[in-house]
Amino acid sequence: MVLKNEKHQKIESFENIKQIFIEYLNKTNHRKTPERFTILKEIYDFQGHFDIEMLYNRMKINRYRVSRATLYNTMELFMESGLVIKHQFDKNCAQYEKNFCSKLHDHAICVKCRRVIEFHEPVINKVEESLKNSYGFNTLNHSLVFYGICEYCSINEKAIKK
Amino acid sequence: MVLKNEKHQKIESFENIKQIFIEYLNKTNHRKTPERFTILKEIYDFQGHFDIEMLYNRMKINRYRVSRATLYNTMELFMESGLVIKHQFDKNCAQYEKNFCSKLHDHAICVKCRRVIEFHEPVINKVEESLKNSYGFNTLNHSLVFYGICEYCSINEKAIKK
DNA sequence: TTCACTGCAAACGCTTTGCATATGG
DNA sequence: CCATATGCAAAGCGTTTGCAGTGAA
Numbered sequence: 001m002v003l004k005n006e007k008h009q010k011i012e013s014f015e016n017i018k019q020i021f022i023e024y025l026n027k028t029n030h031r032k033t034p035e036r037f038t039i040l041k042e043i044y045d046f047q048g049h050f051d052i053e054m055l056y057n058r059m060k061i062n063r064y065r066v067s068r069a070t071l072y073n074t075m076e077l078f079m080e081s082g083l084v085i086k087h088q089f090d091k092n093c094a095q096y097e098k099n100f101c102s103k104l105h106d107h108a109i110c111v112k113c114r115r116v117i118e119f120h121e122p123v124i125n126k127v128e129e130s131l132k133n134s135y136g137f138n139t140l141n142h143s144l145v146f147y148g149i150c151e152y153c154s155i156n157e158k159a160i161k162k
Numbered sequence: 163m164v165l166k167n168e169k170h171q172k173i174e175s176f177e178n179i180k181q182i183f184i185e186y187l188n189k190t191n192h193r194k195t196p197e198r199f200t201i202l203k204e205i206y207d208f209q210g211h212f213d214i215e216m217l218y219n220r221m222k223i224n225r226y227r228v229s230r231a232t233l234y235n236t237m238e239l240f241m242e243s244g245l246v247i248k249h250q251f252d253k254n255c256a257q258y259e260k261n262f263c264s265k266l267h268d269h270a271i272c273v274k275c276r277r278v279i280e281f282h283e284p285v286i287n288k289v290e291e292s293l294k295n296s297y298g299f300n301t302l303n304h305s306l307v308f309y310g311i312c313e314y315c316s317i318n319e320k321a322i323k324k
Numbered sequence: 325t326t327c328a329c330t331g332c333a334a335a336c337g338c339t340t341t342g343c344a345t346a347t348g349g
Numbered sequence: 350c351c352a353t354a355t356g357c358a359a360a361g362c363g364t365t366t367g368c369a370g371t372g373a374a
Contacts, residue, residue, distance in 0.1 A: 031328060031373055052363080067331040072364065091250055091338075092363055108299050117297055121289050128308065135279055136313030137270050144306045146290065151298030193348050193353060214338080229356045234339065253364075254338060 012100045014044050017083065024081035035066055039074045043084070049095045049116060089145065106143075110150035117150065174262045176206050179245065186243035197228055201236045205246070211257040211278065249305065268305075272312035279312065 021040055025032055042059055043050065052071050059066055075096055078084035087095045089109060106124070108117040124144060131137040183202055187194055204221055205212065214233050221228055237258060240246035249257045251271065268286070270279040286306060293299040 029328095033329065033373070035330070065331090068363095069332080069365080070330055073329080088250055088253055091253060091256055092361095094253060094363075108293055108297070108301070110299075117293075117299060119293070119296070121292070123285055123289060127283050127285065127306075130283070131270055131279075131281070131308060131310075134281070135270070136316065137272075137279060137308070137310055138316055139270070139308045139310040141310075142306070142308045144289075144304070146293060146299070146301045146304045148293075148299055148301040148303075154298065154300055191353095195348070195354060197355070227356090230338095231340080231357080232355055235354080254336095256338080 014041065017044060017100055021078075021081055021083060024077070028080075030077065035070055036074055036077070038064055039066065039071065040078070040083070043078075043096075043098050044100070046098075049087070049097050051093070051095055055096075087143070087145075106145070108146040108148065108150075110148065110153055113150065113153055115150050115152070176203065179206060179262055183240075183243055183245060186239070190242075192239065197232055198236055198239070200226055201228065201233065202240070202245070205240075205258075205260050206262070208260075211249070211259050213255075213257055217258075247303075249307075251307065268307070270308040270310065270312075272310065272315055275312065275315055277312050277314070 018037065018040065021036075022032065024030075025036075039055075039059070042055065042062070042064075046055075046058065052068060052075070055071055056066070056068055075084060075086070078096075079086055083099055085097050085099050087097060087107070089095055089107075105118045105120045108119070109115070110117075121144070124142060128139045128142070131139060180199065180202065183198075184194065186192075187198075201217070201221070204217065204224070204226075208217075208220065214230060214237070217233055218228070218230055237246060237248070240258075241248055245261055247259050247261050249259060249269070251257055267280045267282045270281070271277070272279075283306070286304060290301045290304070293301060
């Protein structure tokens with residue numbers, strides 16, 4: 001298993017990311033509005049997963065007013081251009097994640113504290129191959145989420161029991 | 163990879179399932195109401211995944227009136243007793259699945275026709291072990307979903323292209 | 325100029341909640 | 350008898366939609 005370590009990630013510059021988005025907008029005949037680029041910059045600067053409300057509040061704090069509707073619309077564009085991935089970990093808990101580094105990865109979520117561990121597990125590719133061979137199923141993407149108790153919470157549990 | 167073939171599944175009798183549920187209700191001091199057993203029977207007889215609305219309608223057709231609230235409450239009990247698993251494939255698309263055969267399994271969903279393939283992939287247990295060893299993460303359960311194009315839809319796609 | 329985009333608020337749809345009534349233990 | 354469970358309807362909440370106004374091309 002490969003730890004997703006920030007130090008080892010290839011960091012793409014904002015200009016590169018912006019260029020990818022511009023190319024997508026051109027190709028699909030969408031307008032290059034200032035809102036779209038401001039939102040892109042905002043999520044570029046933000047670390048980790050986010051949801052719409054979080055993004056809305058951060059932008060308000062930064063004195064940039066966008067409507068929630070625009071945020072939802074823009075996320076759609078980001079997803080279609082491959083810059084953002086959406087996770088529906090639970091109902092009423094849609095999380096977005098920027099996808100600026102190329103490595104796809106999976107998640108382990110602590111059911112107690114909602115902490116998210118990210119990891120990359122190449123063995124999943126073997127499963128993809130099996131699906132192709134056994135069922136003729138062509139995988140586009142996948143979602144692998146483990147639910148359980150993280151290290152910190154299990155230490156706390158033991159402490160409480162004592 | 164192991165195909166989840168109905169023919170090879172151990173079919174638990176309703177009485178066995180009911181017994182598991184009764185034991186859970188006893189252990190957790192919940193009442194044995196007629197509604198709970200009627201709902202259990204209904205999902206026992208039903209094949210495949212279901213959502214609350216589907217279950218509500220089926221029961222109405224069968225002349226057994228329960229409120230949606232009771233269905234939601236009862237699903238909670240079924241999940242806690244391990245008889246039902248909840249999948250949040252999308253927002254506004256919570257699917258429940260009975261878990262009467264002991265083998266856990268994963269899903270591949272066709273993004274075109276929404277067909278669901280079920281399979282069992284033991285290699286996931288290795289990933290669980292890695293999570294435990296690398297992060298001290300204790301997995302309770304997991305969700306692995308592949309999104310892609312199924313055999314039938316890719317055959318159709320080729321036919322259309324010709 | 326024009327039509328896609330934005331902001332706002334209302335609508336939506338699934339789920340949860342509050343409360344009066346019913347009933348298992 | 351009374352704490353739990355149920356049914357019903359209202360409320361909640363993230364998301365989508367409709368529409369009037371705005372601005373990119």
